[in-house]
Amino acid sequence: MTITIAPEVLRPSARTPIDPLTDGRESCARLLSTDAARAALSREGTPLMLLDLAPVRRCYRRLRAALPRVRFHYAVKALSHDAVIAALGDEGCSFDIATAQELHQVLRAGISHTRVIHTHPIKKPSEIAEALRRGVRTFVVDNESEIDKFTGAPPDTRLLIRLAYRSPSAKSDLSGKFGVSGTEASELLGHAQRRGIRIAGFSYHVGSQLDDPGRFARALTDTLDLMERLEKTAAARFDTLDIGGGFPVAYDEQVRPLEDFAGVLAPILDERARHLDVIAEPGRILVADAMSLVTSVVGIADRDDGRWYYIDDGVYGSYSNIVAEDVHPLVFGVDEVLQDEEPVAQAGNTRRRVTLGGPTCDSADVIARDVPLPDLRVGDLLVSPAMGAYTSVTATTFNGRPVTPIVVIGGQTVP
Ligand SMILES: Cc1ncc(COP(=O)(O)O)c(C=O)c1O
Secondary structure, three states: OOOOOOHHHHOOOOOOEOOOOOOOHHHHHHHHOOHHHHHHHHHHOOOEEEEEOHHHHHHHHHHHHHOOOEEEEEEHHHOOOHHHHHHHHHHOOEEEEOOHHHHHHHHHOOOOHHHEEEOOOOOOHHHHHHHHHOOOOEEEEOOHHHHHOOOOOOOOOEEEEEEOOOOOOOOEOOOOOOOEOHHHHHHHHHHHHHOOOOEEEEEEOOOEOOOOHHHHHHHHHHHHHHHHHHHHHOOOOOOEEEOOOOOOOOOOEOOOOHHHHHHHHHHHHHHHOOOOEEEEOOOHHHHHHHEEEEEEEEEEEEEOOEEEEEEOOOOOOOOHHHHHHOOOOOOEEHHHHHOOHHHHHHHHHOOEEEEEEOOOOOOOOEEEEEEEEOOOOOOOEEEEOOOOOOOHHHOOOHHHOOOOOEEEEEOOOOO
């Protein structure tokens, strides 16, 4: 069977900007008008992360429906919150951990070790020993020294070799730090075979926030080609393929729907990977839309380059994703979001382009320039949607500011 995929799906998207006057507002308005959000804000004040578990559950169900042959391991690193782990555990999701701390958190939630894989390619020997002691058996490696750490591990231990695929258009190209070429993978396989250590298959990550189904498809076919070649030439038998994460979400640009990615991956998996246990490690797509950040204006200054609003969270805090990942969350005034359609249109007329500064003393702590916002006063609230992934987990306490608290406001159960 030859797989034919429409060329427009295989091309990276044209990065259509989101209209800040309309997109994202509705979901913010719905969230902020709930009793739970209002109560949390009046109790906690700002800055505050509002976590709704319903989008997490819905996204997991959507992933399952789109790629029914894939077993999903949530990449805990994206948002390591107990409520997220509990909700996904409840939905039947498995977990991808990178440290002993993440492992303990998942096990504390009552998740069986059989649903956990350890995908950090470089681990302290003591972390490997701890994961093995807790029953984890699937690990990722990408060099001989790491393989050697598994000498004497229980016989049911299974290693996946991490491959590197360049993805310059991803927001985080993950191929620079980890992963090997096909040739190097073949040498690592030989190295493991000589030591009696089982290589069960391969793993890769195409890069995070990658809006390019063609890249996902090429990485998959290249890996399957390599696996078939090595099975013929190196007397190997593989049973596992880990296709990583990377599915994009909309920040200030539209991205393709998950189903476009599934549409290119599913036919390849159906045709060529029926004999394999196919797993994926999505992080961002499962949690990004689940959390919104509410901040307030702390100070206002009119400078040579225009109006500045200084708010109570910044790039050393929850907006750490701006610096670490070069993603750009939208920011709205809460009052305008809560107005009905007519006043929103009027507010659009009175907007001005402003700079948003974070709360620390550092000049690098600028959240956005040229943001269209209505006139605001000290104490007015702002909201950013899609703040669930790689935000709180990468926030610092620079200047003594605590990491912004997270309050769960819904989705504990979803029929
Ligand atoms: C090994 C590994 N797996 C999974 C993920 C999650 O990727 P994403 O959030 O892009 O889905 C990452 C992200 O950095 C990763 O490094």
